[in-house]
Amino acid sequence: MDKKEAFIPYEHVEYPVDDMIDRSNSFYEFMNSRRSVRHFSNRKVPKSVVENIIRAASTAPSGANKQPWTFCVISNEDLKNKVRKLAEAEEKESYARRMSDEWLEDLVPIGTNWEKEFIDTAPYIIVVMKKVYDMDEDATKHSNYYVNESVGLACGLLIAAIHNAGLCTVTHTPSPMNFLTKALSRPENERAFLLMPIGYPAEDAQVPNIKRKTLGEVVVYYE
Ligand code: IYR
Numbered sequence: 001m002d003k004k005e006a007f008i009p010y011e012h013v014e015y016p017v018d019d020m021i022d023r024s025n026s027f028y029e030f031m032n033s034r035r036s037v038r039h040f041s042n043r044k045v046p047k048s049v050v051e052n053i054i055r056a057a058s059t060a061p062s063g064a065n066k067q068p069w070t071f072c073v074i075s076n077e078d079l080k081n082k083v084r085k086l087a088e089a090e091e092k093e094s095y096a097r098r099m100s101d102e103w104l105e106d107l108v109p110i111g112t113n114w115e116k117e118f119i120d121t122a123p124y125i126i127v128v129m130k131k132v133y134d135m136d137e138d139a140t141k142h143s144n145y146y147v148n149e150s151v152g153l154a155c156g157l158l159i160a161a162i163h164n165a166g167l168c169t170v171t172h173t174p175s176p177m178n179f180l181t182k183a184l185s186r187p188e189n190e191r192a193f194l195l196m197p198i199g200y201p202a203e204d205a206q207v208p209n210i211k212r213k214t215l216g217e218v219v220v221y222y223e
Contacts, residue, residue, distance in 0.1 A: 031160065032212070037168035038112070039202040040122040047075075049165050050124050050198060057158035063145030068131040069154050069193075072184050075124050079183075083127075084119035086183055087174035087195070091116065094175055110208050116172060122197030127180055128155055129190040141189070151193045162198055168205075169196045 015023060054071045062068060074080055091114035095104070119125055130151040134142040144150075155171070162169045172195040174180075180192035 031163070034159070034163040035168075035207045036170040037201045037205055037207060038118055038170050039205040040118045040168070040197055041200040041202050042121050042123060043200045045123050045167060045199055049167070050126075053158060053161040053165060053167075053198065054126070056161035056164075057154045060150065060154035060157050062150035062153070063147070066131075066134065066144045066150070068134070068144040068147045069151050070129040070131065070186070070190055071158075072127040072129060072180075072186070073124060074127065074184075077120075080119055080125055083125065083180070083183055083195075084116055086179045087116050087119060087172070088114055090174045090176060090179065098175070109210055116174075118170065118197045118199075119172075119195075121202075122199035124198040126158070126196045126198060127184060128158070128193045128196065129181075129184075129186055130193040131189050132191055133189050135187060135189045148193075155194050155196075158196065162196075167198055168201045169198055171196060 050073060054073070057071065058067065058069070060067075074083065095114045099107075128151060130147050131144055132147055133144055136142070159169060159171070174195060177192035177195075180186075180195070181188070181190060
């Protein structure tokens with residue numbers, strides 16, 4: 001009988017240094033062309049593309065390899081509309097009362113408000129759930145570790161995979177988000193982490209005229 005090996009050889013792919021330089025630069029340029037988009041077209045996206053994007057996200061490293069995430073994929077129009085209504089109710093309250101003046105001021109260049117039309121328009125909405133612990137079929141609880149870090153990493157890969165497919169997204173954080181566990185009938189060990197639409201941009205989509213920090217602003221060397 002075959003026994004599962006505890007360790008297996010790592011299949012490394014090495015590039016010649018010139019290729020490494022080219023590849024790292026073109027990947028940077030490609031990622032630098034990504035923008036958060038808030039105006040979506042309702043054009044259909046193949047479900048297989050969404051599945052590949054989620055497969056890519058699910059390759060993220062995670063604490064003790066627990067992979068403490070669930071990707072809820074919503075394409076049902078009624079459910080999207082229900083989620084939009086619930087998210088907008090929270091957002092309305094946040095923009096009117098919960099967010100500080102400094103926070104609202106910081107969002108002026110981004111141009112956001114409580115309205116989240118993209119939840120209706122985009123063909124797919126992904127709600128990323130974090131599993132604060134794992135649960136067996138018999139409801140036994142098991143620990144997960146570094147859940148926020150792990151799910152954050154998966155979301156980063158999700159964003160890169162969406163961009164790689166030539167599609168757009170925005171990280172939407174309705175706050176508080178606990179309404180999503182119930183609206184999506186998720187078990188009590190799952191908490192909403194981020195909501196992301198996936199789709200094509202609207203033909204007239206605009207993005208804020210804002211800049212990324214330069215390398216010099218974000219790096220410190222210890223040589
Ligand atoms: N959660 C709100 C507000 C918001 C907060 C930050 I920080 C942003 O960078 C953008 C928006 C929303 O999703 O509109």
